[in-house]
Amino acid sequence: MKYEILTIPLLFLAVLQTVNAQTKYEISSPDETLKVNVVLKGKQLFYGVSRNGTEVLNSSALGLIRSDADFSKNLSVLSVSKNEAVKDTYTLKNAKRLVNHYVANKRVIHLENGSKKKLDVIFQVSNDGIAFRYYFPDRDTKVSKLTEEKTSFHFFKASKAWMQPMSVAKTGWESTNPSYEEYYKKEINAGTAAPTSAGWVYPALFHYKDTWLLVSETGLDGNYCATRLKQNAPDGNYKIGFPDQREAFTGQNVNPESTLPWYTPWRIIAIGSLKTVTESTLGTDLAYPAKSNINPDQFQLGKASWSWIILKDNSIKYDVQKKYIDFAADMKWEFCLIDVNWDITIGFPKMQELADYAKSKNVGLILWYNSAGAWNTVKYTPKNKLNVRESRLQEFAMLQKMGIKGIKVDFFGGDGQSMIRYYLEIFEDAAKSGLSVNCHGATLPRGWQRTYPNLVTMESIKGMEFITFEQENANEEPAHATTIPFTRNVFDPMDFTPMSLNKLPNINLKTTSTFELALPIIFHSGVQHLAETPEGMAKVPAFVKTFLQEFPASWTDTKLIDGYPGKFVVMARKAGDKWYIAGINGENSIKEVSFDSSKFGKKAKLIIDGKEDLSFVQSNLDTDAKTKITMKPYGGFVLVVE
Template sequence: MKNILKAVVLLLAVTQTASAQSQYQVNSPDKSLSVSVYLKNKALFYTISRNAEKVLDQSALGLVRADQDFSKNLSLLSVSKNEQVKDSYVLQNSKRLNHEYLAQKRIFHLQNAASKKIDVIFQVSNDGVAFRYYFPDRDTDTKQLIEEKTSFHFFANAKAWMQPMSVAKTGWEATNPSYEEYYHKDIAVGTAAPTAAGWVYPALFNYKNTWLLVSETGLDSNYCATRLQQNSAGGNYQIGLPDKREAYTGQNVNPESTLPWYTPWRIIAIGSLKTVTESTLGTDLAYPAKSNINPANFQMGKASWSWIVLKDNSITYDIQKKYIDFAADMHWEYCLIDVNWDRNIGYEKMKELADYAKQKNVGLLLWYNSAGEWNTVKYTPKNKLNNREERLKEFARLQEMGIKGVKIDFFGGDGQSMIRYYLEIFEDAAKYNLSVNCHGATLPRGWQRTYPNLMTMESIKGMEFITFEQVNANEEPLHATTIPFTRNVFDPMDFTPMNLSKIPNINRKTTNAFELALPVIFQSGVQHLAESPEGMATVPAYVKSFLQTFPASWQDTRLIDGYPGKFVVMARKAGSKWYIAGINGEANAKTINFDLAQYQGKKATLITDGNEGLSFTKTELSANADFKISMKPYGGFVIVVEQK
């Protein structure tokens, strides 16, 4: 009895303290970032400061379920003490192999007017802020979420780099949304999105000398993917839910679940541009690898791919055999065979190609239509994956044939039922040792950590668009220098880069060295390269040698210099080598200074643009403290640093 009384007294004391205190702080381990959380007129808000200067103004917190409102009439029950959170993990499909996460955690326990409970969990690391919601009650009745009040309130003089969300059921064969719009660059905060669909993640902001990158991670089958709403009066961006049409056939869009119930993490990488670009918050807060999926069964790699230049007519037995030989000659791990292979080649002949490829130490990847009523695309194989029984049968058949992975295209949006479809595909494919690449797809949101067989996802206006229209080729330099700071910061991106010769009917704006740098600057578990055997035959032997040996995964990544939409210089480490690559997104030549002193005593080889046309030049460098390199308009370079 005495123990019970003590517990009651302690609870009352904590509650009274929580009620009396107006603001609560959660600081990063190095004290550079500080989050203030507080109730105002019975609604919950937060602000963020960096180095004691506020960088995010009063921003809302709260959720609205169909049965209960957790955005108003809230009371604070208690606040946990600051608790240190540590995590370490290995992830090959990332900018870094070994990851260490350290943060301060604090949980805010609240209830609404009906005494129904909600927790808000904050974790603040040296590179950013993460928070999510939790309904701790237990209830077997399904609850439905109808609105998320979460907002990110930026100051009026901040700038933004943001990709518009395309409207559901628009575009070619009604396949949108596919995260395939160009970023609006260096725009004023508060600028309305061009459509009611809003803006996608990650969204980049700059305020004075602080950069902030907003996204989400830890998305499982209990929630939908979200976005930022179209209108953001005063720079206050509220989270939006998907269009009602973004559903798996006949199923739900908005989140629904029994209780207890966690939401995904909302994450904001914060700091210098270097800190934000090197951040791994997107995987630090993702769920760990599924225990039934062995990462060792799935290999990172590079792939040959005929469709990117030669299109549908190239999907024949003879041409694919040629591209298998191409992959083997380049020492690349894979060959991707695209649309209509089931019609043009067939399963039996594909088994022959798989056997032939195996002899050449090349694995085959096969294209699939995601099927379902969300698109009208005629490409096949179709209707093989959206029924689980049929999907398992198909995956078993592919494993028996010796196929190493699947590319699945034309998904239908961000609704909870569609998210569930993605995750079921990943799990089922893993059972048959099949890797997965999704195109016409949503943002991965850290899934590559949870599902080690997920190699990459498109979720970007990539190289294929450059092959379609000149306007896309004209945009490539600006686009390619924006996405290392946005789309590709947290998640692998299947841009399918690098054309070193010619694209039919297109006047390429970028130089060859710009293109050569892209597979280093862009991170993807499988890098599908947009060059042909004929094109490769035109490049110098040292360029071919570089492409035969450049790595499939990285141990570390550093941003040396850059600015979104202008230029990027990035260094990545593999084994004992460093690969330094730069691209210039502007029409004027650019000279970059950086420090090579840390590489003294090593051999450094520069490949950059030659003096004529699309030529290359190779130079052996001396590692010194003040190294200068000039990039041509829309040009680039690659430096390989290795032991002598």
């Protein structure tokens, strides 16, 4: 009897210790190099990340605050699921890799707050990074509203960061900000405050010891706003922020709201070597699959001629555009983009003539539109055609009847939930009329190209347009172009509109011609709107023209060979049985790169800078395990291996 009495408190203590032990939960990657530890401490939820046994992300907060309930404190764990393997294979033409395989371990922490309302936190850990999102499992037809997200990313003090500041809403030319068009701050100390209260955009790159981490979000649908990182990050602890209240579709909401149940977007961190992070596909792995009513094969990728980038508004005339259609046809490019005010300077009857002429040349036309609405004061037209669904559908049906292949929609007004819905409505309605979509003055795509295969590209970058405006932008191009392959362009297509092989009017390009020639390989975009003119193309050697005529529209694989953000990049992309390897040097000194080109094929053609400015030299070479190529200051190379 005495034995039984003594056993009861011992059993109680054992149970109590077990409960306490279960407040910490681990999720590992399939190869066990990455580990996420989720801890309930003081009734608040935190997570941390280690790689190869070394902590790379400090204890970081989790939680949300709804207007009717706080899910950031007074939490208790109801249950935790077992580790579950998650696998997905998908094909995506508009990506760095055609066939993508996602393998991860998944675990769900089921929570409730002090008022017995429920929240799930879902973690998935793959070999190239971690992903997590929130889920409200209760059912309620009443609209719930989020006032704050408590998620943070707490980096160690020794970390360095490459981050793009978010521009303040309603600033800039014709009040068109934010447009994700600021230069990245390069290799700054983690925790450095953003220049303005608007904060920082995704993706944000960090380097700690031997580990690189790229923070972003994906799986964003119409039930949430796009987020950013807040301005201040004391001790390197970056918190998620909601948009400025002015970043809304006219008269509608900014912060997230939805009926229940309700999923938030995924917060993702690609983690590993710089090569692992740059080659990661987390941004599309966790995006929603293609809409069942959109046929990906209906929408063509390719290259486009574009007069406006060099010749500006005065070039949007019938004769000039006919010339650029001929230019696209001569270059065997798929498209010609006709920009602002075409409805006035060319008109619909003559545009029908151009569309018919382009079709006879096997060239598709893409037409520009102003997003319209009260969010900007831009006067360019067509305007007020897309922001009301009835007129949008009429416009798209008319374009389809004319034989137009795509639209470029410009000057969006921010990241509020209502504006995100507007983007998605445009994509879906355009798809119904067989139109591809390119957005400028826009937010980060966040994996939308997988969900909406007619979304071919988005700007969301300070691109070639700005280089044509001011010399300071040309001065910044080498460092900028060698930063964005590791940041903005890792997950999503980017319409930088690259490649000026000759002199620009009133601008002294710092980059060499071969640096510019390499950019359409270094940068990924479903449609590359190339900046060169017919007159400029007439000046280049025949082998450069042939290269650009044969240049592929999409890739089956991508590999980072070497590089460092802001200094240099060597990237290899595969199409068919050829590998296109390109390098660019972001520094004002000669740089030699060495790599094993024999892994890519047996024979190669190399294009490098000539001795004279704006000149090229081509040579044939046998591939070798120790291929060495010297890049000029701000120079580059292109190597085609088969």
